[in-house]
Amino acid sequence: MMIARMIATVMGVGYLRPAPGTWGSLVALPWAWLLHVIGGLPLLVIGIIAAFFKGWWATSAMTKGSDDHDPSEIVVDELVGQWIALLPLSIASWRMGIDITVMWPGWIAAFVLFRLFDIWKPWIIGWADRRGDPLGVMLDDVFAGLFAAIGVVILAGVAHAI
Template sequence: MKAIASLCYVGFLKPAPGTWGSFAALPLAYVVHQIGGFMLLVALTTIAFGLGWWATQRVTANAVTDKDHDPSWVVIDELVGQWIALFPVSYGAGMMGIDITRLWPGWIAAFVLFRLFDITKPWLVGKADRMGTALGVMLDDVIAGVFAAIGVIALASLYHGVLM
């Protein structure tokens, strides 16, 4: 369970284990996209969410304080959120029939926006985080990933609609 929750122990890297977890999610997303495209990325994101929720429940079962319900080393939620943030990049590469690395600005935007929403926890992200449960641990990153994905789409639309 600890290996799943910590994303194969990436969560124990210091400093900023959440950033390390998000960073580790990038090459994994690349491999998943290369193997099966957008649909495989969506499917594995769903599986990772379920496994992450289960593992987080197990490792926080004896949590006493709010800090204990979401230990900094639990970063499987970062993988899920980061992959959601990359959905528009994966979908766009597949739709255009191009190598996903050609959409490198989208990768950077997805990473930066996801970390921004995950760290600052605005609106629904913070509400999910305050649930104080394993589901809240997972959901705050899902919502941050959705917000980041919307930001990636908005930035791509701006670039392609205005600047090109």
């Protein structure tokens, strides 16, 4: 249970107040940067996949026998979703050989858009959240991350077209 708690709360970040989900998303940023710097896009993708499956397991372990399917201290889902939101930056950096930190406006956009979609929960994001199970806990943030990533690409297109 201790390992599950460490994974699910992202080493205790989920216990920070207020807004543990925002703290989880915030701590995901330097870790995404580190993964990208060490291994580029491939390592970030591997990190997303590994964190998703470990997070699903840890969420299952932490919520087993509980009526609360998504306690606020579980923030591994935010980490996964935030990393997905950052994928367009990692892709651009990887393909074009650009230092990923140069795209700092994209980092801000990815963070803000992910938090907005994660809180607002439109369409399929809300559907995943309403599943009421550990997979839904993870999936709503995966979908929020995908929506945010699309938003990052759209904003980059607009910014670079001007």
